[in-house]
Amino acid sequence: MSHDLARYHRQMLLPGFGEAGQRRLLGSTVMVLGCGALGSIAADLLARAGVGHLVIVDRDFIELTNLQRQVLFDERDVAEAIPKAEAARRKIARINSQVKVTAVVDDINHTNIERYAEGVDVLVDGLDNLETRYLANDLAVKSARPYVYGAAVGTVGMALAMLPHAGGGAEWEEGEGGSLATPCFRCLFEEGPPPGTTPTCDTVGVVSAAVGMVANFQVAETLKILTGNFARVSRTLLNLDLWANSILQLKVANAYDQGDCPCCKHRKFDYLDGKAGSSADLMCGRNAVQLRHRQGAGAVDLESLATRLRTHGPVRSTEFMLRAHITERGHGYEVTVFPDGRAIVKGTDDPGVARGIYARYLGT
Numbered sequence: 326m327s328h329d330l331a332r333y334h335r336q337m338l339l340p341g342f343g344e345a346g347q348r349r350l351l352g353s354t355v356m357v358l359g360c361g362a363l364g365s366i367a368a369d370l371l372a373r374a375g376v377g378h379l380v381i382v383d384r385d386f387i388e389l390t391n392l393q394r395q396v397l398f399d400e401r402d403v404a405e406a407i408p409k410a411e412a413a414r415r416k417i418a419r420i421n422s423q424v425k426v427t428a429v430v431d432d433i434n435h436t437n438i439e440r441y442a443e444g445v446d447v448l449v450d451g452l453d454n455l456e457t458r459y460l461a462n463d464l465a466v467k468s469a470r471p472y473v474y475g476a477a478v479g480t481v482g483m484a485l486a487m488l489p490h491a492g493g494g495a496e497w498e499e500g501e502g503g504s505l506a507t508p509c510f511r512c513l514f515e516e517g518p519p520p521g522t523t524p525t526c527d528t529v530g531v532v533s534a535a536v537g538m539v540a541n542f543q544v545a546e547t548l549k550i551l552t553g554n555f556a557r558v559s560r561t562l563l564n565l566d567l568w569a570n571s572i573l574q575l576k577v578a579n580a581y582d583q584g585d586c587p588c589c590k591h592r593k594f595d596y597l598d599g600k601a602g603s604s605a606d607l608m609c610g611r612n613a614v615q616l617r618h619r620q621g622a623g624a625v626d627l628e629s630l631a632t633r634l635r636t637h638g639p640v641r642s643t644e645f646m647l648r649a650h651i652t653e654r655g656h657g658y659e660v661t662v663f664p665d666g667r668a669i670v671k672g673t674d675d676p677g678v679a680r681g682i683y684a685r686y687l688g689t
């Protein structure tokens with residue numbers, strides 16, 4: 326065994342792994358989309374496993390409230406106010422110096438995701454909003470790359486590895502037992518809920534262990550995929566609620582055949598083409614960004630949103646709009662939400678910051 330493989334000895338003992346599997350890992354590139362709780366756990370374990378190149382994309386800085394669950398970071402990162410992607414890169418360099426990390430501090434969107442994903446073999450989801458998940462899924466299906474979904478909020482978590490239908494050309498479609506392709510994210514969740522209606526970690530909290538379980542499941546699936554063990558990839562959606570003591574494996578294999586997915590059946594990539602999802606427009610000279618949703622996703626329930634946001638500061642709501650004051654890292658923002666989901670975030674002229682505030686406090 327050559328010197329640089331010795332550290333992976335316990336992993337190479339696993340069924341379907343061996344030195345060949347390890348060499349595949351060392352030659353692989355994984356994109357970690359979002360480096361919060363899910364992303365930091367995934368990046369840590371994938372680096373330890375010897376995935377040769379990690380592209381870590383995140384637009385945010387580390388805050389004190391992240392440390393409860395984002396295991397890659399510590400108090401010094403908070404004090405130094407380092408972007409998460411860069412802090413992850415520095416930490417991983419000390420964990421496994423054989424791994425190359427590309428830290429991308431940016432708001433991922435339809436104009437840049439293809440560029441950042443160049444050379445990437447697998448997309449791992451550490452995202453905090455549905456819109457970017459649809460975008461990642463579009464890219465995965467269009468370019469025949471696996472997408473490992475994960476989400477955790479409150480006491481619940483979900484995860485699923487997806488091997489897109491690619492018309493027969495992908496490695497997982499060419500096995501002896503036939504194609505191992507799975508439904509895509511849009512097969513399962515065709516339309517997201519109306520904007521501003523979903524709970525987020527910043528409004529309902531999150532159990533660190535739920536995040537840990539989801540991220541660890543994502544890592545297991547990613548390692549199977551990277552080593553070519555496609556038949557071992559779980560065919561069910563992991564769905565757990567740690568407070569309700571429920572861990573389910575939901576069958577989802579029929580979602581492709583029974584559905585009429587615009588993405589993987591009709592190859593319409595609305596999110597990647599910029600036809601769906603939100604847009605962010607600078608409001609000239611007003612230190613504000615307007616966020617708009619292109620698809621008619623239904624009306625926002627301003628009253629219940631107001632109730633959730635009141636824990637963060639003063640909220641005023643009428644039937645026409647809601648106005649909330651949110652303070653983050655000593656910076657105050659005024660967020661105005663209209664019933665159609667349109668929002669104005671005052672206090673920034675950076676669309677990425679405005680999207681972040683929206684995703685964290687209003688949810689998508």
Ligand SMILES: [Zn+2]
Pocket residue numbers: 508509510511512513586587588589590
């Ligand atoms: Zn689909």
